[in-house]
Amino acid sequence: MVFSEIVRLAIDSFRSSKIRFALTALGMVIGSASVILVFTIGSTGKQYVLAELQKIGTNMVMLEYQGGGAGAINEYRNDFLTRDDERAVDEQVTDVALSSPMLEMHDRVTFPGGIAKDVLVLGVSPQYKDVRDLVVLSGRFFDEEDETTHTKVAVVTEAFAQEMFGSSSAAINQSFQLTGIPFTIIGTFKESVPTFGQSEIADETILIPYSVGRYFTGTDNVKQIFFSIRDPNDVEEASTEIVNVVHVRHLASSVYKTTTLTSLLTTAAAIANALTVMLVLVSAVTLAVGGVGIMNIMLATVRSRIREIGIRKALGATAREIKLQFLIEAVFISLSGGIVGTLLGLALPVSVRVFTDYSVPISVWSVVIALGTSTAVGIIFGTLPANRAAQMDPVESLKYE
Known part of the structure; x- marks a missing residue:
């Protein structure tokens, strides 16, 4: 058949x-x-x-100091990152599109009802908004003019605005004090994706111009530097170049680490x-x-x-x-x-x-x-x-x- x-x-x-x-x-x-x-x-x-x-930023590279940095015999000193390191990377790594330093401070702020809470204050540049893909809910983010003129302005999280003034919109143009110095709120923001406290931004975080924050810390040292890479496919290569540029500027025993989302993805x-x-x-x-x-x-x-x-x-x-x-x-x-x-x-x-x-x-x-x-x-x-x-x-x- x-x-x-x-x-x-x-x-x-x-x-x-x-x-x-x-x-x-x-x-x-x-x-x-x-x-x-x-x-x-x-x-x-x-x-x-x-x-x-990816909303967090697949093209973002975060650089931070991990430790090391011995000086003279029996002497140990930290070898922190500086704003000059950021400028050097911007000039030498062509894949970098944007960058922002970040310095970190803590202060106590009195909320309605006389409740004083510890808040996180981050000194960043205007480019930080785009590097971290932040969402401005009301008002605006500080700009280069605010940075240059050392204007005492702040952009706060939605949680901070609601607890202090009742809503994001009501917080605009309101004032509060950091170490006795009045700051004017010009905007409120949130992260594009909730990170539940796993990023550098906490629930009650205040962003101020880096030039202003520098006077509070009294040092040129920065905690972290954020870079935005033009092409997400070049992130790993660019992160290696960034570390190499920074290493040349510091002690050979100092350790610097870059963090990207590539491995997480x-x-x-x-x-x-x-x-x-x-x-x-x-x-x-x-x-x-x-x-x-x-x-x-x-x-x-x-x-x-x-x-x-x-x-x-x-x-x-x-x-x-x-x-x-x-x-x-x-x-x-x-x-x-x-x-x-x-x-x-x-x-x-x-x-x-x-x-x-x-x-x-x-x-x-x-x-x-x-x-x-x-x-x-x-x-x-x-x-x-x-x-x-x-x-x-x-x-x-x-x-x-």
């Missing part, structure tokens, strides 16, 4: 028992749809997490991929259950068609052809369910993309895996019934009642 004749026999078998065929394929429909949806959900979650991390992507694979494997259990159903139905089919098998063998059909016929029937059931399930699984993400503004990712690999797994399930779970049919004795089959 040629292959086309075997396929026609399988199709005729399905036509004679449409309901049984549909119910058997239902498990594969559910399993394939689950694989597609799990892939979509995993890819969407990965896309969201990476997008949120890579780790987050790897975790998201691992979770997606795990969920796909869990959803594949449904396909295995569907495969067991196919095997049971095919075993029952073989039993109900014993006389047919005997007649076909008596007419010259080989064991290989009998086996191939029942194996094709199992694969047809499995693959048909896989195709329907794949279409149903794709219907949801496609509908979301068409009828909403959300760009839900659709993975071609999820379709390949769903259809490939469906075919494999049909072959694996259809082999036993097909072998049993092929091994039947034609004489005994013809006698079967």
